[in-house]
Amino acid sequence: MTSQSLDASQLRDRIQVLARKAGVQSWDLGAACSDDCSVQVDRGEAKQLKASQRSSITVRVWNSDGLVGITSTTDLSDSGLEQALDGAKQASQYGNPDDVPQFSPLATAPLPELNRPLKSRQGILPLLEQLRDAEADLLGRHPAIQTVPYNGMAESLSTSLYLNSDGAARTMERTQASLYLYARAEEQGRKPRSSGAVRLALGSSELDISGCIAEAAERTVSHLGYRPIETGNYRVCFTPEAFLSLLGAFSSMFSARAVLDGVSLSGRDSIGDSIAVPFLSLHDDGLHPGHLSAAPFDGEGTPTQKLCLIEGGQLRSFLHSEATARSFGVQPTGHAGLGAKVSVGPDWFVVETSEGCSSGSSLDHSTCSDTFVLIEDLSALHAGVKATQGSFSLPFDGWLVKNGERVSVEAATVAGDIRSLMNSIVHLESNLEVTTRGVSPHVWVDGLSITGEA
Amino acid sequence: MTDTFSQAWSDSLQALLQRGTSAGADLVEIFLERTDHLGLLAEQDSITSVNPTFAKGAGIRVFLNGRDGFVSTNDLSQDGLTRSLDQALAMLGLQATRLDVSNGFEGLGPLRDYGINKENWLKTCPSMADASSRLLQGTSQLERFGQHLQVRRGSYARDWQEVLVAASDGTFARDIRLHQSSGLSVLAADGDHRSSVGRRYGSSDRPDDLLTWDVEASAAEVCQSAGSMLRADYVEAGQMPVVLANRFGGVIFHEACGHLLETTQIERGTTPFSDKVGHAIAHPAVTAIDEGISSGAFGSLAMDDEGMEPQRTVLIKDGILQCFISDRAGELRTGHQRTGSGRRQSHSFAAASRMRNTYIDAGPHTPEQLISSVDNGLYCKAMGGGSVGPTGQFNFSVEEGYLIKDGQLGRPVKGATLIGDAKEVMPRISMCANDLDLAAGFCGSVSGSVFVTVGQPHIKVDSITVGGR
Numbered sequence A: 001m002t003s004q005s006l007d008a009s010q011l012r013d014r015i016q017v018l019a020r021k022a023g024v025q026s027w028d029l030g031a032a033c034s035d036d037c038s039v040q041v042d043r044g045e046a047k048q049l050k051a052s053q054r055s056s057i058t059v060r061v062w063n064s065d066g067l068v069g070i071t072s073t074t075d076l077s078d079s080g081l082e083q084a085l086d087g088a089k090q091a092s093q094y095g096n097p098d099d100v101p102q103f104s105p106l107a108t109a110p111l112p113e114l115n116r117p118l119k120s121r122q123g124i125l126p127l128l129e130q131l132r133d134a135e136a137d138l139l140g141r142h143p144a145i146q147t148v149p150y151n152g153m154a155e156s157l158s159t160s161l162y163l164n165s166d167g168a169a170r171t172m173e174r175t176q177a178s179l180y181l182y183a184r185a186e187e188q189g190r191k192p193r194s195s196g197a198v199r200l201a202l203g204s205s206e207l208d209i210s211g212c213i214a215e216a217a218e219r220t221v222s223h224l225g226y227r228p229i230e231t232g233n234y235r236v237c238f239t240p241e242a243f244l245s246l247l248g249a250f251s252s253m254f255s256a257r258a259v260l261d262g263v264s265l266s267g268r269d270s271i272g273d274s275i276a277v278p279f280l281s282l283h284d285d286g287l288h289p290g291h292l293s294a295a296p297f298d299g300e301g302t303p304t305q306k307l308c309l310i311e312g313g314q315l316r317s318f319l320h321s322e323a324t325a326r327s328f329g330v331q332p333t334g335h336a337g338l339g340a341k342v343s344v345g346p347d348w349f350v351v352e353t354s355e356g357c358s359s360g361s362s363l364d365h366s367t368c369s370d371t372f373v374l375i376e377d378l379s380a381l382h383a384g385v386k387a388t389q390g391s392f393s394l395p396f397d398g399w400l401v402k403n404g405e406r407v408s409v410e411a412a413t414v415a416g417d418i419r420s421l422m423n424s425i426v427h428l429e430s431n432l433e434v435t436t437r438g439v440s441p442h443v444w445v446d447g448l449s450i451t452g453e454a
Numbered sequence B: 001m002t003d004t005f006s007q008a009w010s011d012s013l014q015a016l017l018q019r020g021t022s023a024g025a026d027l028v029e030i031f032l033e034r035t036d037h038l039g040l041l042a043e044q045d046s047i048t049s050v051n052p053t054f055a056k057g058a059g060i061r062v063f064l065n066g067r068d069g070f071v072s073t074n075d076l077s078q079d080g081l082t083r084s085l086d087q088a089l090a091m092l093g094l095q096a097t098r099l100d101v102s103n104g105f106e107g108l109g110p111l112r113d114y115g116i117n118k119e120n121w122l123k124t125c126p127s128m129a130d131a132s133s134r135l136l137q138g139t140s141q142l143e144r145f146g147q148h149l150q151v152r153r154g155s156y157a158r159d160w161q162e163v164l165v166a167a168s169d170g171t172f173a174r175d176i177r178l179h180q181s182s183g184l185s186v187l188a189a190d191g192d193h194r195s196s197v198g199r200r201y202g203s204s205d206r207p208d209d210l211l212t213w214d215v216e217a218s219a220a221e222v223c224q225s226a227g228s229m230l231r232a233d234y235v236e237a238g239q240m241p242v243v244l245a246n247r248f249g250g251v252i253f254h255e256a257c258g259h260l261l262e263t264t265q266i267e268r269g270t271t272p273f274s275d276k277v278g279h280a281i282a283h284p285a286v287t288a289i290d291e292g293i294s295s296g297a298f299g300s301l302a303m304d305d306e307g308m309e310p311q312r313t314v315l316i317k318d319g320i321l322q323c324f325i326s327d328r329a330g331e332l333r334t335g336h337q338r339t340g341s342g343r344r345q346s347h348s349f350a351a352a353s354r355m356r357n358t359y360i361d362a363g364p365h366t367p368e369q370l371i372s373s374v375d376n377g378l379y380c381k382a383m384g385g386g387s388v389g390p391t392g393q394f395n396f397s398v399e400e401g402y403l404i405k406d407g408q409l410g411r412p413v414k415g416a417t418l419i420g421d422a423k424e425v426m427p428r429i430s431m432c433a434n435d436l437d438l439a440a441g442f443c444g445s446v447s448g449s450v451f452v453t454v455g456q457p458h459i460k461v462d463s464i465t466v467g468g469r
Helices: A008-022 A078-092 A124-139 A209-222 A240-249 A256-261 A322-328 A418-423 B007-022 B078-091 B128-145 B215-230 B247-256 B263-268 B328-334 B367-372 B422-428
Strands: A026-042 A045-062 A068-073 A145-164 A169-185 A193-201 A232-238 A280-285 A306-311 A349-353 A372-378 A391-402 A405-408 A413-417 A425-428 A438-440 A443-451 B027-043 B046-064 B067-073 B149-167 B172-190 B193-204 B238-244 B288-291 B312-317 B357-360 B376-388 B393-405 B408-414 B417-421 B429-432 B437-445 B448-456 B459-467
Touching: A008 A026, A008 A045, A008 A078, A008 A145, A008 A169, A026 A124, A045 A078, A045 A124, A045 B078, A068 A078, A078 B046, A124 A145, A124 A169, A124 A209, A145 A209, A145 B263, A169 A209, A193 A209, A232 A240, A240 A349, A240 A372, A240 A391, A240 A438, A256 A322, A349 A425, A372 A413, A372 A443, A391 B393, A391 B417, A413 A418, A413 B417, A413 B459, A418 A425, A443 B459, B007 B027, B007 B078, B007 B149, B027 B078, B027 B128, B046 B078, B046 B128, B067 B078, B128 B149, B128 B172, B128 B215, B172 B215, B193 B215, B193 B437, B215 B393, B215 B408, B238 B367, B247 B357, B247 B376, B247 B393, B247 B422, B247 B437, B247 B448, B247 B459, B263 B328, B367 B408, B393 B422, B417 B422, B422 B429, B422 B459
Parallel strands: A045 B067, A068 B046, A232 A372, A349 A438, B238 B376, B357 B448
Antiparallel strands: A026 A045, A026 A145, A045 A068, A145 A169, A169 A193, A232 A443, A280 A306, A280 A349, A372 A391, A391 A405, A391 A413, A413 A443, A425 A443, B027 B046, B027 B149, B046 B067, B149 B172, B172 B193, B238 B459, B288 B312, B288 B357, B376 B393, B393 B408, B393 B417, B417 B459, B429 B459, B437 B448
């Protein structure tokens, strides 16, 4: 089954028949189909050409005791759906009576308008030619750039839908394309250095290829003249990408699910608490025009919305599913997955200065002549972040900036506590940058611990 | 076509392979897969999530002049597979309409059926009821052994997989795999002090593994670690000698060196060891092995995902690099012989050279001798995850650490991250103890997430950068 053939009304009819046969009265499901292709190149040659047609469905059922079970399958044939319904029914016997999800009260509410027109796909051979050219261009930008070991260009068409036995029916179709170029540069007698850039677009013909090449080259070359950094406490400026990565790793502090599970830094009564400097504002805006992967509804069919998480440094709201919202006595926020225990997560963070507030500083990473560390990107967040404790210790790519001169930092880590960091922000620059992870300005933080090899 | 994979697929697959080679492909490989997954989560004293998942699909790979095209699909009908094959051929400029008489395909060999004695494995795995009960025993034991526990969790995952591999070089092989993993974790909190500790255990091909799991011992270990770390201070950053404990301490070798010995890294030009076979790349104390044959180990295989039986591959002998971990594409493109290491997460990924059970071999010392040789350093009793970058720089987090002062273990410390460069750290592993042990884990890389084992005896690294505060 291809994405073109995922028909909501046909699927509903089939599921209704099979559910009735299985004695299931109440059900909902999420389904997705995708058709995508990607290319990688290696020094002018096609390294790998890939394509896939994928389909999957997750069915959730409520049994006669009102308990919930769930099963997923990639087999959308009648026998596959029958197996999924049987599996979900069996799993429902172990449903948690203390936490029973229900249909979202907003599963039939009007959806927001998303201006994401479908773009035609070019096909794999044109992608290959463009990526070959991009690689050659990047290799020619500097003699030290010898390979582009991580590269890829991809395009996809996907369809997602949500249905439930009460008549909710949501469908969305989207196209997306991506390009990434990570170059490796090496100079005689020195360690190799690597950096790169990523671009996303609704269609592959809209990808900013030249911008990606230029950024990958500039970033990679900027790390060639590296030096070790002395261990100590530094004033740090995070690029938008780096700050959004760090914030994302601690997003459980905004998740009502994590609060209820006792694994969040926030508690049930934390709304209204000051958790950051008063000039920090944070929204989750899944509808932001820069968010190319935006979906108009979540896994439970709840409409996507812009939600204020922090304003004036105070925690204003949590991200909710239907079940957590019911527990907190609020409405779902459109951040749920689909499950017996429903996961909750952010869509697209927007960091900015609170309206009417100011840090009182005019720090600017491009002109500042004081000493600071500019952190370009953080790595190994899966290993170096303890989200339940608030601590992090992460390798980073960046520069030590002294008297306006940037020197790339050799292997080093930055460590701290997210709660302290949020209260040690000294300035948010005025220029908001749209990245592949969200929107943020450069963010200045005082007193972070950096370990180097000097 | 039958629901299960068997000799009955032979004609259908041969027709596809014939079609591919007739079009001019050097080699065509078809990977068929069915999976049955069960995931369970227990929190406090309740089962809070039960997730069964079924999947099936095919991955078709076509090679021509060293390049390859790969297509995956969920559609296992003959039409669906033919469509995917034609798409893979077209990627390489080939068309199935071309008829080349001398295409080199001589038919599939006899089916090598590694799954024939494993048909009942799925049925003999613990039922949902048994698995649920076992996990609740685990969270109950955590309550018994732990203090200040805010969260107690137990988890279980059962991954059953049936695969069939057919290739135009005659390869025709089937296997049934079973991987089970279980884990316990806690979050301890007392005022502003917090510690989170988890342990995961895993096996392959042992249907009764969950029922023989020593839940009590595991719970006691997790609680002891959480208790030690609850009020630990942050480690002071710097360069220092470290002693890494056995079992999951082996993640250092996995990340720092193992990935760089995969032929995919030679292809990318991202390993510093590509021309170092026969040369010293590590301290003479280090002998390192990657194998897929240890009974019941998480990374063991009866055959790899390209139908080849795994081997015991000595990677480093007394500090000298012996060979690389190689798959079909690796052999084709780098000349390093296949080692039965072609692995993939699922049919959605093309196989790549990946580690299996990878470990540093035992040495002559006792763990106590290693610790007593350090004046000021760090003892890493339990490791978290890690990663390696495209320039060979690695990092991994220390979940449970203790200072070493004057050859004695001191107070617990937290927040440590070990970072370094593979080429520089391998010669600094100067002592290996005699207590080799393995630990199960998951490795994510170019062909997805695969089951692996890491391992080592206690080892001493003379100097490494410890990130902290």
